[in-house]
Amino acid sequence: MSDELNIIIESTQEGMDKAISHLETELVKVRAGKANPNLVDGIVVDYYGTPTLISQVGNVSVADARTLTIQPWEKNMLQPIERAIIAANIGINPQNDGNMIRLFMPPLTEERRKELVKRAQGEGEHSKVAIRNIRRDAMEGVKKLQKNGLSEDVCKDAEKNIQEMTDRYISLVDKHLAAKEKEIMTV
Structure with missing residues (x-):
């Protein structure tokens, strides 16, 4: 050849x-009811005018089988992260407690x-x-x-x-x- x-x-x-x-x-x-940090991969947040991945502005971790937590490195990033998650339309409403954002996976x-x-x-x-x-x-x-x-x-x-x-x-x-x-x- x-x-x-x-x-x-x-x-x-x-x-x-x-x-x-x-x-x-x-x-x-495509989540199957289990919390997975990959769920927020690709979601971009406005970090001082620069589009940045959520994983680069905070720590994304699994709290339990149905809860994902996002701990931003700067407190003033809570609102932009929350807005980015809502705008991404992943079917989960973020819960902001003033320190971190929690994503509760609803039962399917x-x-x-x-x-x-x-x-x-x-x-x-x-x-x-x-x-x-x-x-x-x-x-x-x-x-x-x-x-x-x-x-x-x-x-x-x-x-x-x-x-x-x-x-x-x-x-x-x-x-x-x-x-x-x-x-x-x-x-």
């Missing part, structure tokens, strides 16, 4: 790996569990679309190489490899989604 073809296949694999790791990080954010109702499953499936669908787009780009790259003189047999084999890789990653997405759905629906 040519070097260009190897580069296409390696970049395809790399892109699909990134799609799976992104799915994993997004699924962690059946309806809320189904909403969370739909959200997880939406994330899975985004990952599948990303994987298919990566496949499309790789197939176009292989077709360009064929036009530039690479043999048809080698191109067909490469396309078959790319399709098999795509199928493997799509089934991996389905496995992640099934595990998350089981976790969410378990009472």
Whole structure:
């Protein structure tokens, strides 16, 4: 196989790996009734005019199975952190006691569990679309190489490899989604 073809296949694999790791990080954010510090990952607070992650302006920890605490390093950051959590719309109202912010995870109702499953499936669908787009780009790259003189047999084999890789990653997405759905629906 040519070097260009190897580069296409390696970049395809790399892109699909990134799609799976992104799915994993997004699924962690879909809470299953348990307090998890990753719930506030990605929430940005206004720190003296600079958008800053909550984890960089305070200590995020798990107090118990259903309570998350955020202890800011500066007391004047309580209000901005509280506003950022409300604006992030994670489905939890922050409780500010003047020293720290507590996030109490409400017990999940059946309806809320189904909403969370739909959200997880939406994330899975985004990952599948990303994987298919990566496949499309790789197939176009292989077709360009064929036009530039690479043999048809080698191109067909490469396309078959790319399709098999795509199928493997799509089934991996389905496995992640099934595990998350089981976790969410378990009472």
